[in-house]
Amino acid sequence: MEVSWQPGMKMDVNAPMCPSRGVLEHVTSxxxxxxxxxxxxxSYRFSELRRHVGGVSEKMLAQTLQTLERDGFVLRDAQxxxxxxxxxxxxxxxxxAAAQVAALGRWTERRTEQVLKNREKYDEARx
Amino acid sequence: MEVSWQPGMKMDVNAPMCPSRGVLEHVTSxxxxxxxxxxxxxSYRFSELRRHVGGVSEKMLAQTLQTLERDGFVLRDAQxxxxxxxxxxxxxxxxxAAAQVAALGRWTERRTEQVLKNREKYDEARx
DNA sequence: GGAAGTACCCACTTTGAAGTAAGGTACTGG
DNA sequence: CCAGTACCTTACTTCAAAGTGGGTACTTCC
Numbered sequence: 001m002e003v004s005w006q007p008g009m010k011m012d013v014n015a016p017m018c019p020s021r022g023v024l025e026h027v028t029s030x031x032x033x034x035x036x037x038x039x040x041x042x043s044y045r046f047s048e049l050r051r052h053v054g055g056v057s058e059k060m061l062a063q064t065l066q067t068l069e070r071d072g073f074v075l076r077d078a079q080x081x082x083x084x085x086x087x088x089x090x091x092x093x094x095x096x097a098a099a100q101v102a103a104l105g106r107w108t109e110r111r112t113e114q115v116l117k118n119r120e121k122y123d124e125a126r127x
Numbered sequence: 128m129e130v131s132w133q134p135g136m137k138m139d140v141n142a143p144m145c146p147s148r149g150v151l152e153h154v155t156s157x158x159x160x161x162x163x164x165x166x167x168x169x170s171y172r173f174s175e176l177r178r179h180v181g182g183v184s185e186k187m188l189a190q191t192l193q194t195l196e197r198d199g200f201v202l203r204d205a206q207x208x209x210x211x212x213x214x215x216x217x218x219x220x221x222x223x224a225a226a227q228v229a230a231l232g233r234w235t236e237r238r239t240e241q242v243l244k245n246r247e248k249y250d251e252a253r254x
Numbered sequence: 255g256g257a258a259g260t261a262c263c264c265a266c267t268t269t270g271a272a273g274t275a276a277g278g279t280a281c282t283g284g
Numbered sequence: 285c286c287a288g289t290a291c292c293t294t295a296c297t298t299c300a301a302a303g304t305g306g307g308t309a310c311t312t313c314c
Contacts, residue, residue: 034141047291082281173260
């Protein structure tokens with residue numbers, strides 16, 4: 001149980017050393033979620049995506065796109081033109097991931113008002 | 128667009144000031160995801176849950192359970208017995224959230240091996 | 255009688271995620 | 285000819301998340 005993960009072992013997010021933990025953290029990361037949701041609609045250029053995903057810095061956008069590309073979720077198409085043009089889109093695997101997080105995102109938007117009410121109740125109950 | 132969020136505004140995870148961002152971050156937080164998935168199966172006592180979710184510290188478990196309770200996802204039932212017995216379960220809202228993240232969790236477990244392969248390819252392509 | 259289980263809380267420290275700022279290149283529009 | 289756009293990278297800093305270790309109060313087990 002406390003043994004580190006080995007190839008062939010069953011993937012289990014409850015096991016501390018399982019690599020699926022890391023994958024899950026990439027997908028559910030602060031900017032990862034929003035980027036996947038954005039790219040699900042359509043492909044974006046870098047600064048276009050930056051404008052779409054409110055509040056993301058250039059650094060974090062570049063960094064997050066890189067980890068998503070490395071994991072095989074995002075496809076990076078850099079055309080050698082001037083000014084540089086780079087298009088980001090989802091791979092098939094990325095589409096699958098994005099479908100999951102987009103569902104979660106929509107659910108969150110629908111239920112946020114309820115959550116806000118719950119917090120108020122919780123807070124006033126202990127004052 | 129840069130205006131802070133006001134009651135009645137439409138929830139949009141792409142807006143930097145939207146409270147849905149915060150809700151999403153609670154649900155997708157490192158331990159939040161795993162706790163929701165665990166409680167989806169059945170209710171747990173504190174230390175039972177701690178043993179189930181590998182690697183979580185007491186502090187983080189208590190803290191995460193509190194934020195999930197405040198948001199109205201988790202129900203805390205503390206029986207006034209000795210030794211203390213506290214049962215954690217999901218509310219209806221929590222069940223909805225857990226359904227979403229459990230789907231994501233299962234998908235991740237299924238696809239992690241593919242991701243591992245993708246990373247290898249990516250890394251050897253630039254050496 | 256000492257250890258271990260139960261469900262925490264608190265203070266302290268460490269880590270790592272994220273923000274800020276600047277640099278670089280090659281162009282285009284005013 | 286200077287500003288601005290585009291797509292980053294690097295260095296520095298900040299701050300919140302997380303880990304560590306302690307304490308509590310009471311009980312059962314050996």
